[in-house]
Amino acid sequence: MSGSRKTFDRHDAEPASCPVVSEYNVRPLAESEFRDASRVFLASLHHPAPTDEQWQRSSSRYEPGRVFGAFRGGELVGTTMALSSSIAVPGGEVLPASAVTGVGVRADHTRRGVLRSLMRTQLDDVRARGEPVAMLHASEAVIYGRFGYGEGTRTRTVSLDTHRAVLHAQAPSGGSIRLVGKDEAGKLLPDLYRRIASSRPGTISRSEGWWDSRLGVLSGAQMVVAVHTGDDGEDDGFALYEVSKNDHRFDDGVCTLQVSDLQSADAVATASLWRFLLGVDLVDRVVAIDRPVDEPLEWLLTDRRTCRVSSIQDDLWLRLVDVPAALAARRYGAAEPVVIEVRDDFLPENSGIYRIGPEGMRRSDARPQLGLGVDVLASLYLGDAGVSALAAANRLEVHDRSAVAEADRLFATAETPWCGTGF
Numbered sequence: 001m002s003g004s005r006k007t008f009d010r011h012d013a014e015p016a017s018c019p020v021v022s023e024y025n026v027r028p029l030a031e032s033e034f035r036d037a038s039r040v041f042l043a044s045l046h047h048p049a050p051t052d053e054q055w056q057r058s059s060s061r062y063e064p065g066r067v068f069g070a071f072r073g074g075e076l077v078g079t080t081m082a083l084s085s086s087i088a089v090p091g092g093e094v095l096p097a098s099a100v101t102g103v104g105v106r107a108d109h110t111r112r113g114v115l116r117s118l119m120r121t122q123l124d125d126v127r128a129r130g131e132p133v134a135m136l137h138a139s140e141a142v143i144y145g146r147f148g149y150g151e152g153t154r155t156r157t158v159s160l161d162t163h164r165a166v167l168h169a170q171a172p173s174g175g176s177i178r179l180v181g182k183d184e185a186g187k188l189l190p191d192l193y194r195r196i197a198s199s200r201p202g203t204i205s206r207s208e209g210w211w212d213s214r215l216g217v218l219s220g221a222q223m224v225v226a227v228h229t230g231d232d233g234e235d236d237g238f239a240l241y242e243v244s245k246n247d248h249r250f251d252d253g254v255c256t257l258q259v260s261d262l263q264s265a266d267a268v269a270t271a272s273l274w275r276f277l278l279g280v281d282l283v284d285r286v287v288a289i290d291r292p293v294d295e296p297l298e299w300l301l302t303d304r305r306t307c308r309v310s311s312i313q314d315d316l317w318l319r320l321v322d323v324p325a326a327l328a329a330r331r332y333g334a335a336e337p338v339v340i341e342v343r344d345d346f347l348p349e350n351s352g353i354y355r356i357g358p359e360g361m362r363r364s365d366a367r368p369q370l371g372l373g374v375d376v377l378a379s380l381y382l383g384d385a386g387v388s389a390l391a392a393a394n395r396l397e398v399h400d401r402s403a404v405a406e407a408d409r410l411f412a413t414a415e416t417p418w419c420g421t422g423f
């Protein structure tokens with residue numbers, strides 16, 4: 001966390017104001033109402049209400065003061081919540097960040113402004129807590145841009161045929177792999193992740209509530225946890241996977257090992273975990289979700305075509321809630337400074353002219369060379385999108401052509417940003 005920035009303590013924050021938007025009343029929920037919020041959210045995704053066991057597993061994600069509800073006539077019809085988290089930004093600084101999730105509106109109340117009023121209350125609350133960034137995983141890509149969120153990272157899903165996929169002879173190797181039981185995983189993984197999580201832009205912290213909930217789900221599933229130990233005797237990587245076999249009477253009978261989480265400290269741990277996963281007996285296919293788009297997996301294989309990229313998706317959506325603080329926190333590449341004009345209709349205090357250069361950023365009254373919405377700025381912020389690509393798509397206004405190449409260099413990052421943590 002930044003030493004200069006206020007770190008959030010959930011107990012010192014004022015609850016958000018409770019605006020009444022038309023006939024809907026939005027307010028923070030009491031703890032006794034959290035399960036109702038979970039019901040409304042799950043129903044909006046067409047899932048059944050949580051069983052007692054499911055609720056027990058997931059309830060620790062609900063933080064007092066951070067769960068909001070929209071009511072009509074005393075009935076809860078919409079909800080959103082946030083987890084206290086943090087995110088690594090280019091240059092390595094880690095900023096307090098709000099991980100927004102659990103957004104849902106009851107089907108008979110949609111398109112009447114309920115989400116808009118929930119977003120208003122939540123973003124005001126995030127700002128009041130001094131968190132410069134909010135982030136979410138979107139169910140649909142068309143929803144959150146209007147609230148200032150922009151696609152900040154992407155992930156890919158890869159599928160490998162285990163009968164053909166082999167690591168080449170010089171691929172990094174070393175250390176050993178062991179499977180750990182669920183109890184040991186619960187003790188080991190939170191600290192291991194904290195130690196090895198990369199400083200790659202987009203990496204987020206996983207709160208205690210996040211782990212409780214994830215490991216709770218794990219305990220009810222056929223999840224396997226593999227841990228890599230380096231030659232120095234330190235654990236330095238892990239993979240979570242599940243194996244499912246299709247019924248050969250009805251389909252092709254393919255046995256798939258699905259990797260939902262693979263984290264590692266270095267190239268040896270990464271390659272060793274992949275080698276292990278590809279070698280598990282009686283498995284025909286390994287599918288891994290939420291992988292970095294620049295993971296050098298194909299380069300580890302003797303035959304790169306055995307790794308099929310089945311999709312590349314938008315992953316973390318970012319909202320710069322405090323634009324000056326967020327812009328000041330990240331580092332910029334070597335280039336001539338550029339003056340940009342940012343528009344933020346939802347949080348107008350962010351609107352203004354900023355001069356950005358290798359030495360940092362400051363407010364300015366110079367003529368802007370580029371103009372852009374705060375959602376587009378969010379897509380540039382972690383280094384995922386290039387300024388020239390966005391300019392070519394008319395996603396930003398170019399007043400001075402020479403600024404495009406300079407801004408490309410300023411916002412570029414050595415590593416492609418990656419989140420890799422669902423919430």
Ligand SMILES: CC(=O)SCCNC(=O)CCNC(=O)[C@H](O)C(C)(C)COP(=O)(O)OP(=O)(O)OC[C@H]1O[C@@H](n2cnc3c(N)ncnc32)[C@H](O)[C@@H]1OP(=O)(O)O
Nearest residue numbers: 044101102103104105110111112113114115116136138139
């Ligand atoms: C971070 C997460 O948790 S992601 C999960 C989000 N939840 C879901 O997808 C569950 C199913 N969907 C829903 O519950 C609701 O449809 C929501 C939450 C997506 C939207 O709630 P609503 O109350 O209908 O949104 P609201 O009426 O405030 O709409 C605000 C604006 O967004 C637009 N909008 C809302 N939902 C959608 C959508 N699915 N597709 C396109 N536009 C949408 C509205 O048209 C409106 O546009 P405007 O700015 O031009 O006026």
